[in-house]
Amino acid sequence: MKFATLIRRNLFRNKSRAALTMLLMAAIFFFVATLLSILENFDRASEMGDGYNRLAVQSAISLVNFLPFSHEAKILQVPGVGDTAKMQWIGAYYKDKKNFFANFAVDHNKWTSVFPDYKVDPKQLADFQADRRGAIVGPELMKRFNWKIGDRITLTRQIFPFDPEITIRAVYDHPVNTSALYFHMDYFQESIGNPSGADMIWVMVKDPNQMSSISQQIDAMFKNTDAPTETFTEKEFQRTFIAMMGNVKLLFTAVSTCAVFMVILLAAITMSMSARERIVEISVLKAIGFESGLVLRLMLIEFALLTLIGGTLGVLGGRLLFSFVNMAKVTQGFLINFTIYPRAMAICIAVAGVVGILAGGLPAFRATRVRVVDGMRRVV
Amino acid sequence: MEPLVEIQDVRKVYKRDEFDVPVLNGVTVDVPRGDFLALMGPSGSGKTTLLNLIAGIDRPTGGKIIVEGKEISRFSETALAAWRARHVGFIFQMYNLIPVLNAFENVELPLLLTKLNKKQRREHVMTALEIVGLGDRIFHFPRQLSGGQEQRVAIARAVVNDPTLLVADEPTGDLDAKNAAETLDLLQRLNSEFQKTIVMVTHDPKAAQHALRTLHLEKGLLVEMTEAAAAHV
Numbered sequence: 200m201k202f203a204t205l206i207r208r209n210l211f212r213n214k215s216r217a218a219l220t221m222l223l224m225a226a227i228f229f230f231v232a233t234l235l236s237i238l239e240n241f242d243r244a245s246e247m248g249d250g251y252n253r254l255a256v257q258s259a260i261s262l263v264n265f266l267p268f269s270h271e272a273k274i275l276q277v278p279g280v281g282d283t284a285k286m287q288w289i290g291a292y293y294k295d296k297k298n299f300f301a302n303f304a305v306d307h308n309k310w311t312s313v314f315p316d317y318k319v320d321p322k323q324l325a326d327f328q329a330d331r332r333g334a335i336v337g338p339e340l341m342k343r344f345n346w347k348i349g350d351r352i353t354l355t356r357q358i359f360p361f362d363p364e365i366t367i368r369a370v371y372d373h374p375v376n377t378s379a380l381y382f383h384m385d386y387f388q389e390s391i392g393n394p395s396g397a398d399m400i401w402v403m404v405k406d407p408n409q410m411s412s413i414s415q416q417i418d419a420m421f422k423n424t425d426a427p428t429e430t431f432t433e434k435e436f437q438r439t440f441i442a443m444m445g446n447v448k449l450l451f452t453a454v455s456t457c458a459v460f461m462v463i464l465l466a467a468i469t470m471s472m473s474a475r476e477r478i479v480e481i482s483v484l485k486a487i488g489f490e491s492g493l494v495l496r497l498m499l500i501e502f503a504l505l506t507l508i509g510g511t512l513g514v515l516g517g518r519l520l521f522s523f524v525n526m527a528k529v530t531q532g533f534l535i536n537f538t539i540y541p542r543a544m545a546i547c548i549a550v551a552g553v554v555g556i557l558a559g560g561l562p563a564f565r566a567t568r569v570r571v572v573d574g575m576r577r578v579v
Numbered sequence: 580m581e582p583l584v585e586i587q588d589v590r591k592v593y594k595r596d597e598f599d600v601p602v603l604n605g606v607t608v609d610v611p612r613g614d615f616l617a618l619m620g621p622s623g624s625g626k627t628t629l630l631n632l633i634a635g636i637d638r639p640t641g642g643k644i645i646v647e648g649k650e651i652s653r654f655s656e657t658a659l660a661a662w663r664a665r666h667v668g669f670i671f672q673m674y675n676l677i678p679v680l681n682a683f684e685n686v687e688l689p690l691l692l693t694k695l696n697k698k699q700r701r702e703h704v705m706t707a708l709e710i711v712g713l714g715d716r717i718f719h720f721p722r723q724l725s726g727g728q729e730q731r732v733a734i735a736r737a738v739v740n741d742p743t744l745l746v747a748d749e750p751t752g753d754l755d756a757k758n759a760a761e762t763l764d765l766l767q768r769l770n771s772e773f774q775k776t777i778v779m780v781t782h783d784p785k786a787a788q789h790a791l792r793t794l795h796l797e798k799g800l801l802v803e804m805t806e807a808a809a810a811h812v
Binding site for chain 2: 201202204205208209211212479480483484485486487488489490491492570571572575
């Protein structure tokens with residue numbers, strides 16, 4: 200493009216101003232990209248069970264109410280149900296409260312049949328199943344605490360009156376959930392005095408088309424009992440879990456929108472200054488034959504590039520930063536496999552370009568509409 | 580001599596708030612092809628306004644301005660911009676180079692509006708800079724040049740696309756005597772050697788002496804023509 204030199208030179212005509220504007224864009228779009236990526240991280244977590252016909256059955260009264268074990272046997276009688284597995288949220292931590300992560304007691308013998316998406320080395324799985332105090336751990340957690348197979352660890356109680364003392368017997372592989380720990384339901388039951396219940400029963404359904412009808416059948420079956428149930432698909436369950444944090448999506452979207460709005464105003468101030476101090480030059484360009492529309496387009500390209508470069512640096516910088524920082528550790532397992540996702544990058548880079556056009560549009564339009572003879576007389 | 584520019588009963592009134600300020604009150608004059616015309620007169624006499632109208636950067640309130648048979652005062656803004664790009668070269672008192680572009684890039688600006696390729700543009704720019712004697716300063720930015728050199732770059736920019744008409748508004752107004760003389764010699768050379776038609780506004784009678792003829796304006800009217808000019812016409 201033959202105007203590239205003119206655009207490039209104008210872009211950096213005031214180096215410190217251009218650098219500060221780009222830095223501002225980089226900071227804002229790093230922030231926005233991080234918020235968008237956190238939301239996407241939640242969405243990805245909610246899609247953890249996609250492709251697997253799992254239902255989550257929990258108490259209709261509250262998430263912390265136990266479901267009696269007798270429910271499991273009745274659920275297994277429902278036509279179309281393949282298998283079930285009880286699961287209990289333990290909520291313990293490792294050594295220090297800041298070392299918190301998801302930990303559960305599970306039916307160790309049924310775990311792989313209900314959760315076939317968790318891949319485990321057969322020998323390690325056999326070791327886990329054979330050891331009453333055995334645990335199976337996500338790879339991210341192994342890395343975070345520098346654990347090895349065979350390590351004996353003690354978790355510290357928060358909810359239940361016992362400190363699980365367990366031995367790591369296996370490491371699972373899962374595309375999304377890489378930072379959880381599971382140990383035997385039997386061990387948990389015995390340790391807290393056999394309460395004969397768990398807070399969740401996972402159900403593997405044979406035919407995905409029957410998910411909805413089986414879900415309704417289960418809830419109907421226990422409707423008039425002491426322990427009514429509420430059954431979700433796994434995706435619904437994850438979303439419900441995330442929704443417990445409040446309307447994070449709305450909050451993050453509102454904060455991102457405010458940040459972008461502020462940056463448009465700040466960029467508009469910079470671009471107004473830039474356009475105003477160039478009135479004479481713009482008039483010269485128009486005098487020698489540049490049409491107003493062409494000058495306007497060149498200025499808009501320049502302004503869009505200014506914000507685009509800043510925004511791109513921000514999101515690329517964020518991606519680089521999160522490739523070095525273990526966010527699972529920093530956020531105590533809240534954000535697993537966190538990065539600036541491509542979708543967030545694309546949105547932020549596109550919005551950054553649009554910010555330049557929106558912020559610079561009016562100043563550039565006004566500058567290019569000044570009559571040549573008036574512009575030439577202007578003392579800036 | 581064939582008239583390049585025909586100015587017929589041109590009037591210009593500026594609006595200043597609720598007041599009408601007449602600047603040109605019916606000026607009629609022809610500028611023949613190959614002429615070097617100096618416009619003189621006191622401040623506010625309308626000479627720069629007349630120059631702007633001839634150059635197509637302002638519009639008359641009344642009358643006609645015809646250049647090469649075309650009434651430019653009726654052109655749209657877009658058509659006028661395209662016409663200026665092709666037919667007019669500007670030389671300003673304050674040079675008005677683009678400070679972020681070097682000498683080469685400043686001179687190249689008018690050529691960016693043509694269909695010339697990069698190589699052709701380069702050839703034109705180098706020719707123009709050689710004519711003004713700045714072939715060795717192509718990478719210098721305006722801040723690295725003296726006033727005289729800046730004005731020569733501006734002259735190179737004005738002639739690089741071989742325009743029909745050169746307009747110069749006080750081209751020596753910001754220069755010392757030596758540089759002013761060099762600039763005027765250069766304009767004279769462009770007129771005599773390259774047959775460029777030049778219309779120059781000046782306050783300086785010495786500068787006007789370099790022109791082929793001089794017109795005086797006072798209160799928006801032509802008041803006098805030099806004998807040399809009369810003979811030339």
